[in-house]
Amino acid sequence: MSTALLQKNTVRLSLVLLVIVGAVAVFAPWLGLPDPEEVNLAEKLAPSGPGHLLGTDHLGRDVLARLVFGARTSIGSVFAILLLIALFSTLAGSVAGFVGGAVDSVIMRICDIFLTFPTLILAMFFVGILGTGLTNVILAIFLTHWAWYARIVRGIALSLKSREYILAAKVAGTRGFSLVARHILPAMAPQVLVLATLDIGHMMLHVAGLSFLGLGVQPPMPEWGVMIGDARQFIWTEPQLMLYPGLAIFIVVMAFNLLGDGLRDALDRSGMLEERVR
């Protein structure tokens, strides 16, 4: 599987990009960059130069430092969302699929309610209720996305339930937690992983979009959507302030999507995830 995955040039490229971005984000505090939140009005809107490689923004903050620390916020929040979804949706979907009957119907109808609304509108609604801020954005995006995963996991659970090797394992005396750990989770994990990777880019755009609208991450915390929002008023005079975070979002989202496509081709032989329409 891993060899098939690495044969694609797009996958290799995206992996290289993501490893670089990931390393930079993780080691950001040790890279010797200026404080991303330090305001210095004397140096505001400075061009690129030796002190500030990518110049400064309207408050004199170093753009490169804000980009690098912004990567931590963006990528970190997406992984937090995915972790929440992976835990909750796998549980909800498995219970629906394996227990079946009325429990299944109730969980699936709740999913239907969540799936009825466009995700961005629903996310804005939740942020409206919960208030702005990074934690609430994470919660809002989790709330708007868990139902997709729960449905997929339920589908996998249904197909696993009647699988003969699950029955054979039961006859062989495997029960409860061992059955889940040995047979059920290993069968679910690849498909959930593919789905999650395909969705990372999408969620990143959500976080950035909500932050751009002023609903998400609050200034002065560095985040790519916030940076674009801040740069809006200088679009004609200092277009690069918008270009840098825009490029950063573009590259990372693209890399995650390419990786997701590659993973899907390598892991999802059933084509089950192929048909998903957002």
Add this chain to the structure above:
Amino acid sequence: MTALLSAVDVQRFYRRGGIFRRGERLHVLKGATLEIGRGKAVGLVGRSGCGKSTLGRILLGLERPDWGSVFFKGKDISAKDGGEFAKFRKSVQVVFQNVQGSVNPRMTAGEIIGEPLRNFFGISKREAVERSRPLLEQVGLKGSDADKFPPHFSGGELQRVCIARALAPEPEVIVFDEAVSSLDMVVQARVLELVQKIRDERGLAFLFISHDLRVVAGLCDEVALMDGGVIAARERSVATLAKTGGATIARMLESLPPAGPGERAFR
């Protein structure tokens, strides 16, 4: 003498639809009674979809009957407590039809066969894999095959792995649910030879579920015909069943492919 494993007046419904929709009810088993004596090989035949496999799953304890009971050594299995149920679980094993589907593709043959050993004898994974090697040899494979993954076996070999898994906990009954139907004729014959050999050596009881009368004919002491959700007839051999079984068995005989060109089976 009480039968080793028996289903008494078992009924099973399947419902379609959920809580918001009145589902239609499928009455699959309408009071089926079947006994398997100690060391006996019983064939269960019937047309596709008649409920043979459902009865098999109920006898295995994988499904609960909606009515009626399953008895193991004279005791109702639904009334058994944990320890007794574990004894039943260990004693009644299964080999399924879908060979590729009945093994976890992420486990080696040794791990697959080792699974019941770990569960029933409480041994470590490594020890279980080591103990799977002689079992593999018993079913005509090599001990070193324990380290191979399912895609590296042919259909017949994989079915032998499944038979080894069923033999591992030293059971008293094995249910073969269409166990050779997905294999081609030559491989089928070899696997059946193996099954016969195991029977001679270990004196196990078998339930052989099949829609193919020829498979059952050579192997079984008794043949039960399932029709319309009940056991319609029980005879000592397929040949007697052919005389007494009526229209259903006649249709089943009719649909059998001939053993050789220009021949008719059981005529």
